[in-house]
Amino acid sequence: MIIRPAWADDHDAIRAVVTAAFGQPDEAMLVDALRADGDALVELVVEEEGAIAGHVLFSPLATDTGARFAALAPLSVAPDHQNDGLGVMLMQVGHELCRAAGVEAVIVLGHPAYYPRVGYTAEAALTVTSPFKGPSFMGLALTPGALDAPVTIRYAKAFGA
Numbered sequence: 001m002i003i004r005p006a007w008a009d010d011h012d013a014i015r016a017v018v019t020a021a022f023g024q025p026d027e028a029m030l031v032d033a034l035r036a037d038g039d040a041l042v043e044l045v046v047e048e049e050g051a052i053a054g055h056v057l058f059s060p061l062a063t064d065t066g067a068r069f070a071a072l073a074p075l076s077v078a079p080d081h082q083n084d085g086l087g088v089m090l091m092q093v094g095h096e097l098c099r100a101a102g103v104e105a106v107i108v109l110g111h112p113a114y115y116p117r118v119g120y121t122a123e124a125a126l127t128v129t130s131p132f133k134g135p136s137f138m139g140l141a142l143t144p145g146a147l148d149a150p151v152t153i154r155y156a157k158a159f160g161a
Contacts, residue, residue, distance in 0.1 A: 001053075002047045003046050004047060005043065013045075016052075018076040030073065031074065034057060034059050040059060041070055042070070042098055043055075043057045044056050044090055048081070053086060054075075054081060056072065056076070057072075058103075059071050061107060061155060069106070069151070070098050071108070072106050072108040075108075075110070099143075104142055105143070105146040107125060108139075109136050118140070124147045
């Protein structure tokens with residue numbers, strides 16, 4: 001198993017994995033749109049035995065404070081590889097690359113039972129004003145204190161929010 005940056009040659013396989021993971025093409029179309037708009041900040045795949053088994057994309061979030069935030073969306077693992085820990089590994093490597101790029105916090109809109117295993121919490125996102133709210137709206141500070149002060153975020157155009 002290898003976690004590596006996504007390459008242009010991977011796009012068809014990524015589209016297939018994302019569509020299979022979500023059971024519909026909407027998230028795969030989001031990935032394509034984020035790439036087309038130049039909003040793929042960090043994009044990784046898990047390659048296993050020569051095939052793409054998982055994918056994650058982080059895109060920049062605009063903030064009213066000038067802080068550097070990113071959105072994690074989507075995270076996808078092929079159905080036959082789910083529950084193997086690939087998603088957690090993709091997020092952990094992605095967080096390190098985001099941190100190295102100067103990202104201070106990551107925001108995700110996802111399953112509240114899944115994302116806390118790598119540190120995301122709804123409580124951490126309470127200071128964030130966004131088009132999204134609720135228990136599925138979670139944050140993770142990559143820099144201590146990054147989510148302590150109020151901040152308003154704006155998603156990339158492809159999110160339509």
